[in-house]
Structure formats: C-alpha cells, structure tokens
Amino acid sequence: MMNDAFDLRLTETHIEVHKFRAGAIVGSTFLALMLQAFIPVYIPKFAVLDLPLLITIYFGLSRRNPSTGLLLGMFTGLLQDSLSGPTVPLGLYGIAKTIIGYLASSIGARLDTEHPAARFATTMIFFVVHQGFVTLTRRVLLAEPEPWFTLRLLIAAALNAVVAVLLFAFLDRLRKS
Amino acid sequence: MAGIPSRHRSLILLAGVILLQVVLLAVQIKRDSQGRLLRVWTVGAVSPFQRAGAKGIGNIRGTWSHYFALQNTSRENEQLRSENDQLKLQVNQLQSKAAEADRLAALLNFRQAQHNVPMLAARVIGTSADTASRTIYLDHGERDGIRRNMGVITPDGVVGKVIESYRDTAQVLLLTDRESGVGAMLSDSRIQSPVGGTGDPLLSMKYIPTDETVNLGEHVITSGMDRIFPRDLPVGVVAEIKTGRPFQQVRVRPAANLQRLEEVIVLLTLHPLEQKKEPVAAPAEASKTVGGTAAVNP
Numbered sequence: 001m002m003n004d005a006f007d008l009r010l011t012e013t014h015i016e017v018h019k020f021r022a023g024a025i026v027g028s029t030f031l032a033l034m035l036q037a038f039i040p041v042y043i044p045k046f047a048v049l050d051l052p053l054l055i056t057i058y059f060g061l062s063r064r065n066p067s068t069g070l071l072l073g074m075f076t077g078l079l080q081d082s083l084s085g086p087t088v089p090l091g092l093y094g095i096a097k098t099i100i101g102y103l104a105s106s107i108g109a110r111l112d113t114e115h116p117a118a119r120f121a122t123t124m125i126f127f128v129v130h131q132g133f134v135t136l137t138r139r140v141l142l143a144e145p146e147p148w149f150t151l152r153l154l155i156a157a158a159l160n161a162v163v164a165v166l167l168f169a170f171l172d173r174l175r176k177s
Numbered sequence: 178m179a180g181i182p183s184r185h186r187s188l189i190l191l192a193g194v195i196l197l198q199v200v201l202l203a204v205q206i207k208r209d210s211q212g213r214l215l216r217v218w219t220v221g222a223v224s225p226f227q228r229a230g231a232k233g234i235g236n237i238r239g240t241w242s243h244y245f246a247l248q249n250t251s252r253e254n255e256q257l258r259s260e261n262d263q264l265k266l267q268v269n270q271l272q273s274k275a276a277e278a279d280r281l282a283a284l285l286n287f288r289q290a291q292h293n294v295p296m297l298a299a300r301v302i303g304t305s306a307d308t309a310s311r312t313i314y315l316d317h318g319e320r321d322g323i324r325r326n327m328g329v330i331t332p333d334g335v336v337g338k339v340i341e342s343y344r345d346t347a348q349v350l351l352l353t354d355r356e357s358g359v360g361a362m363l364s365d366s367r368i369q370s371p372v373g374g375t376g377d378p379l380l381s382m383k384y385i386p387t388d389e390t391v392n393l394g395e396h397v398i399t400s401g402m403d404r405i406f407p408r409d410l411p412v413g414v415v416a417e418i419k420t421g422r423p424f425q426q427v428r429v430r431p432a433a434n435l436q437r438l439e440e441v442i443v444l445l446t447l448h449p450l451e452q453k454k455e456p457v458a459a460p461a462e463a464s465k466t467v468g469g470t471a472a473v474n475p
Contacts, residue, residue, distance in 0.1 A: 030222075037303040037314070038227050042234065044436045047304065066187035074194050082219040083306035087340070087356050089205045090215060091198035093307060098198065102191045141202055 018062040024174040029055050029076055037083050048156045050127070052076045054164050056097050057126050058171050060104025061113045069108075073101020089142070096133035100126050116165045123164035127157040217343060220314070224346040227302040228316050235300075295445040297321060301438050302346070311354035311374065312340070313438060315347045323347045326405060328444040334411035334432025335359055335399060336441050347443070351435050352380055352412070360402030361412045363391060369400045372412055372429055378436065379416055382427035389425070391418055397429050406444075 032051035040047040056076050060069035077097030081090045104126060107113065113122055131153055138144040303314035317323055319342045329336040329349050337357060341348040350357050351374070358373040361382065368391075370384040385391055395415045401408035417428035 033306060034223050034226050034230075037223060037306045038230050040304040041231070041301050041313070041439065050307075052306070067190055070187065070191050070194060074198070078198075078215065079219050080306045082216040083223060083303075084310050084312070087310040087312065087350065087354060088305070088307055089202050091202040091205075094198045094201075095195055098191065098194050102187065106187075137202070141199065142206070 017064050019176045020059075020062075020174050021176060024171075025059055025072065028059075028171065028174070029072070029079075033076070033079055033083060036080070049160055049163055050130070051167075052080045052093075053097065053100065053127065053130055054123065054160065054167055056101050057104045057123055057164065058168050060101045061108035061119075061122065062171075062175070064105050064109040066102050066105045066109070069105025070098050070102035073097035073099070073104075076101075092134060092137055092142075095137055096130050099133055100130050103129070116169070119168050120161045120165050124157045124161040127160045128153065131157075216341070220343050220346060220348075224302065224314060224343070227314065228346075231300055231302040231316065295322070297323070297443045297445050298440060299323075299347075299443055300440055311351040311357070311376070311435070313337075313349050313351060313441075315349060315441065315443070316345075317443070318343045318346045320344055322445050323443055324447060326447060328405045329441050330406070330410060330444065331433045331438070331441055333434065334413065335406055336433050336435065336438065338405055339443065349441070352431055352433075353378060353435050358403070359406060359412060360400040361397050362400040363415075364396035364398050365392070366390065366395075369402065370427075371403075372397060378430075380413060380429040380431060382415075382429050383424060385425045385427050387420065387422055387425055391415060391425060391427055393418060 029052065032055045036049070036051045053076075056069075056073045059072055063069060074094055074097065077092075077094035078090055080093045080097070081088050084093070104122070107122065111118070113119060132148070135146045135148055138146040297317060299315040299317045301313050302316045305312040315323070323339055323342045325339055325342055327339045329338060335352060337349045337351040337354070339347050340350040352359060352372070353374040353376065355374050355376045358371050360369070361372040362369040363385075366389065368385060368389055370382050372380050372382050375381050382397065393415055397412040397415065399406040399408055399410040399412055411432035413429040413431045415427055416430040417426075419426040419428075
C-alpha cells in the first residue's frame with residue numbers, strides 16, 4: 001500500500017521524498033511531547049507552542065506519504081491527549097493531528113515546501129486549521145463552548161511558524177544524505 | 178484494498194482512523210471512561226525524563242546560587258543589611274495591623290486544626306501537553322499515598338485537586354482549568370459561591386446575586402462545602418466585577434501563583450476537613466508557621 005502511494009507521487013511529481021536516520025521520527029516525536037509537558041513549568045509562555053504539531057507537519061511535508069503522515073499525526077495526537085489528563089478526552093488532538101498529518105503529506109507531495117518562507121506560510125495555515133478542528137471537535141462532539149477565532153490564535157500561529165522555520169532547519173540534519 | 182485506486186486508499190485510511198477516534202471519544206463520554214491504560218503508559222514513559230529534568234534544573238540553580246552568585250556576596254551583604262533595617266521597621270508597623278494577619282492566621286489555624294492531617298511536599302515536574310487544559314504533574318504518586326480528589330495547596334492558597342494518581346506521579350487539575358471548581362465565599366460578606374476556572378488566568382465566581390455588595394480587592398476564601406478543602410484557606414482576590422442578571426460576573430485573581438508552580442503541598446486525606454476556630458495569632462508567629470507548612474508535616 002505504501003509502495004503504491006510512492007508510485008503515485010513519482011508519476012505525478014518530481015519532488016524528492018526524504019528519508020531519515022533510524023529512530024529520528026520516533027525520537028523527535030517523543031522529545032517534542034516531553035518538552036511540551038516539561039518546559040512550561042519553568043517558562044509558562046512556552047505553552048503557546050505546539051511542538052508535537054510542528055513535528056507532525058515537518059515529517060508529513062518531508063515524507064510526502066499521506067498514509068504514514070496521517071498515522072504519525074494520529075499517534076502524536078493520541079499521546080498528547082493522554083499526557084493532557086482526563087479533562088482532554090483521547091481523540092481530541094488525535095483527530096486534528098491525523099488530518100494535519102494527511103494534509104501536510106498530501107501538500108508536500110505536490111508543492112516544494114523546502115524554502116523557509118513556504119515553511120512559515122504552511123505552518124501558520126496548518127496551525128490555524130489544526131485549532132479549527134480542535135474547536136470543531138469541542139463544539140460538535142463534546143458540546144463545549146469554544147471561540148472559533150481569536151487574536152491570540154493568530155499570534156500563536158505566527159510564533160509557531162517562526163519556531164517551525166528554525167526547528168525544520170535543525171530537523172533537516174536528520175535526513176539521510 | 179486490491180481493487181481500490183491507490184489515490185483513494187489513503188483517503189479511506191483517513192476516514193477509518195478519524196471514525197475510530199470519534200467512536201473512542203463517544204465511548205469516553207458515554208461511559209465516562211478516560212482511557213486510563215494509554216495514559217498510564219504514556220505518563221510512565223515520560224515522567225522519568227521529566228523527573229530527571231526537574232532534578233537537573235534544580236541542581237543547576239543550586240550550583241548557580243551557591244557558587245557563581247556568591248561572587249557578589251560582599252556587596253549584596255551590605256545592601257541586604259541596609260534593607261534589613263528598613264524591613265524591621267516595616268515589620269513593626271505591620272504587626273500592629275491585625276487585618277494584615279488574616280490570611281496568615283487562616284493558614285496557622287489550618288495547620289493547628291489539621292495537625293493530624295498528613296501533608297506531603299511535592300515538586301512539579303510537568304504540565305499538560307496541550308494549551309486547553311490546566312494540569313500539572315507531581316513527582317509523587319500512589320506509592321506516597323496520593324489518591325484522586327486530594328486537595329493541593331501552597332502556603333499562598335489553593336492550587337487544585339488530584340485528578341489522577343499513577344505509581345510515581347500524580348496529575349493535579351489547577352483551579353484555572355475550566356472544569357475545575359472549589360467551594361468558596363467572600364471573606365467580608367461571607368456570601369458563598371463556587372469559584373471555577375475559565376481557562377484564563379482569572380477565576381470566575383458565578384453565583385453572587387446582583388443586589389449583594391462586592392468590593393474590588395476583597396478576599397475570597399474556601400467555604401469547606403466541597404469537602405476537599407477546609408474553610409478559610411485563601412482562594413484569591415476579587416479583581417473584576419461586572420453587573421449582570423441575576424448574578425454579577427465576579428472575576429477572582431488566584432492567591433497562589435498558578436502560572437509558576439514549582440513546589441506544592443498535597444493534603445493526604447480523603448476525609449472531609451473541618452476547621453476549628455482558633456484565636457487569631459500574632460503575625461510574627463503566623464509567619465513562622467506558614468513557612469513551616471511547606472515542609473512535610475506529620
């Protein structure tokens with residue numbers, strides 16, 4: 001199934017599919033989750049960043065395989081849910097990150113997203129879309145009142161996009177040459 | 178899947194995975210199940226690293242404060258002596274104001290009244306991995322006697338309650354979480370109303386009738402009605418009042434600094450706590466006891 005997905009991309013585009021060193025994806029995901037749950041103890045403002053989302057976007061854009069992208073998004077989201085405590089039901093971030101993983105790898109297969117400006121723009125859009133799905137899930141499935149759009153969301157999206165540009169450049173080093 | 182075009186396979190997988198998670202959400206809501214197994218695994222995998230990180234940061238801070246920062250000790254010592262003299266004068270003035278001692282006396286009273294309530298000092302080693310909920314992880318868990326629904330405080334005031342206890346760590350729902358709440362009352366008028374989180378730094382006191390007088394800066398204390406916290410512990414201070422019908426919209430600034438918690442005290446009891454009324458003690462004596470509350474008490 002995954003080989004078919006690769007075949008499809010190769011016939012449609014000439015964009016390179018990147019492979020990573022062993023353990024890079026699992027290690028980065030685990031580290032992102034751990035930092036997300038640890039650093040805000042000492043730097044509360046850090047909570048505005050969503051490192052697991054950035055990792056999902058990056059590997060989605062780089063691997064360019066929708067199936068692996070959505071599965072990575074699902075696992076990352078479910079682990080984030082499970083670290084967030086009983087007030088966040090399992091699946092809230094899982095659903096949102098599954099969709100982002102799918103979208104990122106689908107877009108990555110069609111557009112060149114290696115340039116920092118492209119990375120900034122895609123991350124910002126994906127952040128807003130991600131929050132949109134979280135809000136949708138909260139409102140529709142959990143019946144919790146949640147605002148659709150706030151200024152804080154826009155600022156958070158911009159901040160995450162800035163961090164993404166730097167983080168993605170660092171993660172590029174984990175690629176197999 | 179052999180007959181399905183490859184373009185559609187990932188779409189079908191996407192739909193299946195999302196459907197699965199929607200069902201998972203529905204099951205949790207219907208059965209009030211919280212997927213404990215996955216949470217135990219995840220927390221078990223992450224918490225040792227968090228604990229090590231917290232210890233590492235503590236060591237770095239200790240090294241800094243005990244060695245590098247001592248380079249300026251001589252100059253700072255002179256400055257501190259001067260400040261100390263000024264502070265002594267201020268303390269003498271403050272001691273004459275009995276009202277200033279209310280909050281400290283409440284804690285002293287609590288300490289004396291609950292001398293048989295075991296408490297445990299715990300370090301905060303992690304926070305929630307999302308921005309929507311307000312929870313923290315502690316470096317003690319079931320092995321140390323921490324159970325669900327135990328109260329968590331600091332010497333400044335109420336922090337929240339334990340919502341999940343694992344083997345070596347426990348998760349605390351902070352007062353600021355939108356699902357959090359504590360039985361409270363206004364210290365002057367003694368009007369009772371639950372105080373709950375809103376997801377923002379300020380709390381909400383929801384059921385104060387419009388015809389009741391509430392003053393900015395008025396202290397909000399625990400009422401003991403939630404059967405988790407004893408009476409008269411500081412919850413916060415009234416920070417905003419908006420008129421509304423039939424209830425005023427009262428916003429409360431938490432007494433404890435919930436944005437920056439590093440150490441807390443867990444009340445190791447599930448029995449309803451009762452507050453004995455004790456005479457208000459002198460502020461100086463109260464200060465000593467408040468400081469001592471942070472340690473592990475019998």
